[in-house]
Amino acid sequence: MMTTDDFSGPGPQLAAFTARLGFRLDPFQREACAALEAGQGVLVCAPTGAGKTIVGEFAVHLALAQGTKCFYTTPIKALSNQKYHDLVDVHGAANVGLLTGDNSINSGAPVVVMTTEVLRNMLYAESSSLQGLSHVVMDEVHFLADRFRGAVWEEVILGLDPSVRVASLSATVSNAEEFGDWITTVRGDTAVIVDEHRPVPLHQHMLVGNRMFELFDRKHPKQVNPELNRFIKHRLLSDDAVGGYRERLARERRRGGTGVSRPRLIRLLEENGLLPAITFIFSRKGCDGALA
Numbered sequence: 001m002m003t004t005d006d007f008s009g010p011g012p013q014l015a016a017f018t019a020r021l022g023f024r025l026d027p028f029q030r031e032a033c034a035a036l037e038a039g040q041g042v043l044v045c046a047p048t049g050a051g052k053t054i055v056g057e058f059a060v061h062l063a064l065a066q067g068t069k070c071f072y073t074t075p076i077k078a079l080s081n082q083k084y085h086d087l088v089d090v091h092g093a094a095n096v097g098l099l100t101g102d103n104s105i106n107s108g109a110p111v112v113v114m115t116t117e118v119l120r121n122m123l124y125a126e127s128s129s130l131q132g133l134s135h136v137v138m139d140e141v142h143f144l145a146d147r148f149r150g151a152v153w154e155e156v157i158l159g160l161d162p163s164v165r166v167a168s169l170s171a172t173v174s175n176a177e178e179f180g181d182w183i184t185t186v187r188g189d190t191a192v193i194v195d196e197h198r199p200v201p202l203h204q205h206m207l208v209g210n211r212m213f214e215l216f217d218r219k220h221p222k223q224v225n226p227e228l229n230r231f232i233k234h235r236l237l238s239d240d241a242v243g244g245y246r247e248r249l250a251r252e253r254r255r256g257g258t259g260v261s262r263p264r265l266i267r268l269l270e271e272n273g274l275l276p277a278i279t280f281i282f283s284r285k286g287c288d289g290a291l292a
Helices: 010-018 028-037 055-065 078-092 114-125 140-147 150-159 176-187 226-237 240-254 262-271 284-291
Strands: 041-045 070-073 096-097 111-115 135-136 165-170 188-193 203-209 210-215
Touching: 010 028, 010 041, 010 055, 028 188, 041 176, 041 240, 055 070, 055 078, 055 135, 055 165, 078 096, 078 226, 096 165, 096 226, 096 240, 096 262, 111 114, 111 140, 114 150, 135 150, 140 150, 140 262, 176 188, 188 210, 210 226, 210 284
Parallel strands: 041 165, 041 188, 070 111, 070 135, 096 111, 135 165
Antiparallel strands: 203 210
């Protein structure tokens, strides 16, 4: 595992890359980028919002500087679409392509954003698009733990040519060193870089009926909020309330809802200072219903 002491200064490509940024890189970002420039693969584990994608963007920079190709893979189409537009803004539409199940844009570009399944299919088909490939970014690589889709990621990591440098970006995982050892075994020299600082605070809330509570006690962060406990116990003491609530919740779930209307949920989030927010809806039917 690399440490800050291992970093002796930027190489020429890292210096050129950072010169166009409007901010200084954090130590873990510098370490990972320096390892890539030195010809290593990297596994970067850092909390959401810490800036792991800078490392992936530097892999793109390296490939373009070397006149080679970089594939940037993501687990879902929405992330691929977003990353495609981000990279086009930096490198121009002529240099960036997109390949998902729904879209094929400039697939012969030196930088192509794609879902991991697309890259897996390329490997099995021995696609000519793999010629000249020097770097692959595996964004959200902790998807390896996904019981249904993890095998796709594993097949890509195993199937890429040994000459390809892989930049694996992951949320924090408990077995980062073990994970890194496996990647080193199957891919060769890989720097494992872990940063546990969370620049975006994580606060958990619970919605009970129409009331929202912080999940943990502010004074004792490892204890459940006593006000939340009291409210739940109060509801459970009333058989009528419990029965009525469960019946309403069951009806709402049959309609694909959550028990609270979305307008009401948005008002609750606003009242608690939690906007803007992102809502995840896990079915096409649910998405269609949210538009109604």
